Amino acid sequence: MSNFCDADYGFDYIFGRMNAIYGNDFARKWDGIDPMLIRNEWKQTLGRFLTYKPCMDYALEHIPEDRPPSSLLFNKICQGGPSIPSNTDKQIAYEGKKFTESAKQKALKDLEALKKSFGVKSEQE
16 A cells, blocks of 8 residues: 555544544534534644555654644644655655646635635625
């Protein structure tokens, strides 16, 4: 199995493991918050760390025992782990697929729609 994955798989992997580790404490942490908002925030905060399993595993081995970490703390823990190989700087390292301009534009459009649904003004307004 490859050390690389896409960000959605990485998010699901982290949240699945932390749900198993923390149980109800983890589930209650997100009560009343839109799951897509949580997913998008973690994906934005963790960025490339969500595409490299050794970083995620390192962080999961070093998370606090007494409480689930925030996305910011999880990012900080990932930074202390193994370096992501440099060949992933300009591509997603999942099956060698490269980001395309159309995928970027679709993601930006989806982000604007999500912001609008939460009443956040777009940068253009």
